[in-house]
Amino acid sequence: MARLPVAVLISGRGSNMAALVAAAAEPAFPAEIVAVIANRPDAAGLATAAGAGIPTAVVDHKRFAGKPAFEAALSDEIARHGAALICLAGFMRIVSADFVARWRGQVLNIHPSLLPSFPGLDTHARALAAGVRLHGCTVHFVDAEVDAGPIVAQAAVPVLPGDDAETLAARVLAAEHRLYPRALALVASGKVRREGDRAVISSDAGAAATAMLMAPS
Numbered sequence: 001m002a003r004l005p006v007a008v009l010i011s012g013r014g015s016n017m018a019a020l021v022a023a024a025a026e027p028a029f030p031a032e033i034v035a036v037i038a039n040r041p042d043a044a045g046l047a048t049a050a051g052a053g054i055p056t057a058v059v060d061h062k063r064f065a066g067k068p069a070f071e072a073a074l075s076d077e078i079a080r081h082g083a084a085l086i087c088l089a090g091f092m093r094i095v096s097a098d099f100v101a102r103w104r105g106q107v108l109n110i111h112p113s114l115l116p117s118f119p120g121l122d123t124h125a126r127a128l129a130a131g132v133r134l135h136g137c138t139v140h141f142v143d144a145e146v147d148a149g150p151i152v153a154q155a156a157v158p159v160l161p162g163d164d165a166e167t168l169a170a171r172v173l174a175a176e177h178r179l180y181p182r183a184l185a186l187v188a189s190g191k192v193r194r195e196g197d198r199a200v201i202s203s204d205a206g207a208a209a210t211a212m213l214m215a216p217s
């Protein structure tokens with residue numbers, strides 16, 4: 001079985017990247033992580049990836065005069081590793097419409113909320129302020145707007161009495177680590193495809209494959 005070559009883009013801790021790397025260590029997993037690329041030389045996840053034997057690279061946005069030059073270098077680095085799909089995993093640079101067009105239908109992101117609720121930053125504090133009872137995370141194809149694009153898979157977690165942003169973030173992060181490998185497997189195996197503005201689930205995958213409910217941890 002040919003495994004889909006994937007580049008994972010990070011900016012920091014890289015715990016979602018580590019979850020993808022761990023899943024792809026399984027020979028039957030339909031994707032292979034061919035590179036982990038950071039836009040910050042101090043991203044802690046770089047050492048984690050190198051420790052797992054994954055090629056790493058840094059494309060430091062600060063070394064480029066502007067976004068077009070940075071993204072051209074980023075695309076070159078991704079292409080150099082032969083990646084056919086890009087997983088953004090805590091990558092803290094907003095990608096441009098040009099980058100999205102260059103990799104159309106080939107970029108996934110994980111966002112720590114049930115989109116379309118709470119795009120952007122500080123999702124856990126905002127969920128608490130809004131008083132929602134369910135919160136969670138979303139894996140979606142990346143479009144030019146921030147935290148938008150066809151939804152591949154979602155996981156919901158309860159908001160519990162006494163939660164603060166930190167306890168809620170930890171519960172969501174545990175769900176992220178389960179959801180992202182599962183969503184990547186669905187895309188890499190062709191069970192979820194991007195068709196225009198929708199992510200379409202093939203009948204043999206079943207709609208339940210893209211939705212998860214987590215028990216309180």
Ligand code: GRF
Pocket residue numbers: 010012013014015016017089090091110111112173176
């Ligand atoms: C995750 O919560 C992810 O959803 C968000 O940024 C965080 C990154 O964490 N985009 P990590 O670097 O994967 O540990």
